[in-house]
Amino acid sequence: MCGIVGYNGHRRAAPILIDSLKRLEYRGYDSSGIAVYDGKAIEVWKEKGKISELEKILPDMPGTIGIGHTRWATHGRPNKVNAHPHTSGGIAVVHNGIIENYQELRDKLVGSGFVFISETDTEVLAHLVNHYYKNDLIDAVISALNEIKGSYAIAVLCGSQLVAARKDSPLVIGIGNEENFIASDIPAILKYTRKVIFLDDLELASVSPDVVTFFNMKKEPIDKTINQIDWNLEAAERSGYEHFMLKEIHEQPRSLHETLAGRISELEGTISFENLNITEAQVTDIPRISIIACGTSYNAGLLGKYLFEHLSGIHVDVEIASEFRYAHSAPGSLVIVISQSGETADTLAALREAKTFGCRSIAITNVMGSTITREVDSSIYMRSGPEIGVAATKTFISQLGVLYLLALYFGKSKGKISSDRMKRLLVSIKQIPAQITLILNDKEQIKKHAEKIAASNDIFFIGRTFNYPIALEGALKLKEISYIHAEGYAAGELKHGPLALISKNTPVIAIATKGLTYDKVVNNIKEVKAREAPVIAIADEKDNEIERYVDGLIRVPSTDEILSPMLSIVVLQLISYYAAKVRNCPIDQPRNLAKSVTVE
Numbered sequence: 001m002c003g004i005v006g007y008n009g010h011r012r013a014a015p016i017l018i019d020s021l022k023r024l025e026y027r028g029y030d031s032s033g034i035a036v037y038d039g040k041a042i043e044v045w046k047e048k049g050k051i052s053e054l055e056k057i058l059p060d061m062p063g064t065i066g067i068g069h070t071r072w073a074t075h076g077r078p079n080k081v082n083a084h085p086h087t088s089g090g091i092a093v094v095h096n097g098i099i100e101n102y103q104e105l106r107d108k109l110v111g112s113g114f115v116f117i118s119e120t121d122t123e124v125l126a127h128l129v130n131h132y133y134k135n136d137l138i139d140a141v142i143s144a145l146n147e148i149k150g151s152y153a154i155a156v157l158c159g160s161q162l163v164a165a166r167k168d169s170p171l172v173i174g175i176g177n178e179e180n181f182i183a184s185d186i187p188a189i190l191k192y193t194r195k196v197i198f199l200d201d202l203e204l205a206s207v208s209p210d211v212v213t214f215f216n217m218k219k220e221p222i223d224k225t226i227n228q229i230d231w232n233l234e235a236a237e238r239s240g241y242e243h244f245m246l247k248e249i250h251e252q253p254r255s256l257h258e259t260l261a262g263r264i265s266e267l268e269g270t271i272s273f274e275n276l277n278i279t280e281a282q283v284t285d286i287p288r289i290s291i292i293a294c295g296t297s298y299n300a301g302l303l304g305k306y307l308f309e310h311l312s313g314i315h316v317d318v319e320i321a322s323e324f325r326y327a328h329s330a331p332g333s334l335v336i337v338i339s340q341s342g343e344t345a346d347t348l349a350a351l352r353e354a355k356t357f358g359c360r361s362i363a364i365t366n367v368m369g370s371t372i373t374r375e376v377d378s379s380i381y382m383r384s385g386p387e388i389g390v391a392a393t394k395t396f397i398s399q400l401g402v403l404y405l406l407a408l409y410f411g412k413s414k415g416k417i418s419s420d421r422m423k424r425l426l427v428s429i430k431q432i433p434a435q436i437t438l439i440l441n442d443k444e445q446i447k448k449h450a451e452k453i454a455a456s457n458d459i460f461f462i463g464r465t466f467n468y469p470i471a472l473e474g475a476l477k478l479k480e481i482s483y484i485h486a487e488g489y490a491a492g493e494l495k496h497g498p499l500a501l502i503s504k505n506t507p508v509i510a511i512a513t514k515g516l517t518y519d520k521v522v523n524n525i526k527e528v529k530a531r532e533a534p535v536i537a538i539a540d541e542k543d544n545e546i547e548r549y550v551d552g553l554i555r556v557p558s559t560d561e562i563l564s565p566m567l568s569i570v571v572l573q574l575i576s577y578y579a580a581k582v583r584n585c586p587i588d589q590p591r592n593l594a595k596s597v598t599v600e
């Protein structure tokens with residue numbers, strides 16, 4: 001996805017813009033560019049490909065104010081002409097989002113004599129601002145934005161004036177010392193400041209070195225709150241690991257520990273959340289729950305369904321956010337949206353749809369102040385710290401951590417869990433971070449298994465009940481970073497179709513930890529073995545039976561059946577990582593994917 005940075009201060013802008021853009025590389029992009037005002041004119045430099053290509057052509061630029069962009073092509077091919085910034089007269093614009101009525105606006109502007117050189121929707125915006133510009137940049141930007149349908153986060157440079165605005169696409173203002181910043185994501189500017197102000201929809205900021213002034217679309221000044229970001233720069237760097245993904249896999253014990261910290265008392269068997277505005281008494285009135293999410297967050301939500309239904313008896317529907325918009329929400333349902341970034345456009349649109357039915361809403365998210373957190377009734381933070389690798393790993397574990405706590409809280413409120421079971425589960429959940437560390441210590445063994453299957457074209461992941469969402473997540477991880485075709489299946493479904501694909505060339509990874517459906521999964525393993533598929537099982541360390549049925553075995557520490565998915569998934573993440581490494585894939589930035597998907 002595209003990234004935006006902006007700077008106005010006392011230092012040379014170009015090196016800061018380039019450094020900040022590099023910190024957004026993980027989001028995925030195909031071209032980049034910067035515009036810097038040197039006191040006389042705006043100089044624009046852009047290049048196709050990596051930021052290092054742009055750096056090669058950059059001259060010495062003394063200006064202290066500028067904007068920069070990494071583009072992920074939507075309208076128009078990924079090339080130098082379509083790269084941002086786009087200019088018109090003395091105006092330069094960078095833009096994230098999609099201008100839906102761009103063709104209509106483009107025709108109008110062409111009719112007024114404006115000449116277009118790119119295929120992008122953003123160029124429309126540059127010409128529109130220029131069209132309205134009469135010495136006041138804020139006025140011109142407001143007039144231009146009033147004509148636009150769609151989503152935008154923009155930074156506009158005109159001489160020594162720098163203006164930012166947003167609607168449905170994230171943007172933050174970084175507050176420094178005699179210098180201020182604009183960024184689409186916090187990691188871009190973390191090196192320079194940890195004080196940020198989140199721009200809300202239909203707000204603008206005029207950014208000078210000493211002061212940032214905020215306006216609404218009527219140009220009325222508005223007050224904003226400064227937020228202190230508690231991540232440090234190290235959290236957004238690789239710290240000696242070859243990839244962010246590997247670092248983040250290793251950060252999972254810490255991430256889960258932080259998610260649980262201060263929220264549980266295993267002695268009393270109680271759970272509390274800082275901002276959850278739902279009392280135990282209100283829980284008893286919840287008729288059903290809709291969980292809405294995309295991708296990995298959806299897989300966490302699917303495990304959430306099993307947990308809520310098992311622990312609290314409340315019926316749960318899990319919806320893919322991009323489909324939920326077209327479904328019918330039951331008024332009175334509790335809606336839980338899960339989004340690591342808090343900015344996923346599909347999830348946001350589904351949340352807005354659900355709210356029209358009068359549903360109460362909770363967000364499970366990792367980004368304080370993100371758009372979704374500002375539109376729900378309450379938010380539960382995952383506290384994972386920044387996740388840079390496109391493949392979600394530590395945030396998945398923390399999403400699960402929150403879901404376990406919430407399901408237990410609801411179960412207790414509804415009187416479905418005995419105090420003893422509650423206390424035992426809380427003791428067990430607190431042990432999970434240390435048990436994950438044991439798995440990480442054994443990663444060389446997992447690596448060997450991964451290397452054996454890395455040359456395969458197709459791999460199946462199977463599991464039942466609590467392990468079924470883990471099979472889906474294992475397959476998603478593998479396909480996105482190693483480009484091996486992978487399918488996750490409820491093990492019982494194989495015989496209804498996919499078994500036709502099983503052969504000696506299709507390895508099967510079976511999540512076969514002890515529990516209610518263990519015997520059935522063993523039968524499913526026998527089914528695929530009968531078709532000569534090589535099988536690797538993930539099983540309990542105390543399981544003495546399974547070894548005889550499988551070709552490879554990876555053991556995980558013993559825990560309660562419902563908690564074991566948090567251990568099995570770590571094994572699957574490592575398998576994906578090492579398989580991708582053997583295949584020489586760009587692990588942190590898989591092709592065609594972006595960390596935060598802010599377009600529908």
Ligand code: M6R
Nearest residue numbers: 295296297339340341344391392
């Ligand atoms: O930020 P979100 O949790 O809303 O993102 C949803 C998906 O785009 C995301 O989980 C995606 O599937 C993962 N990056 C895949 O590893």
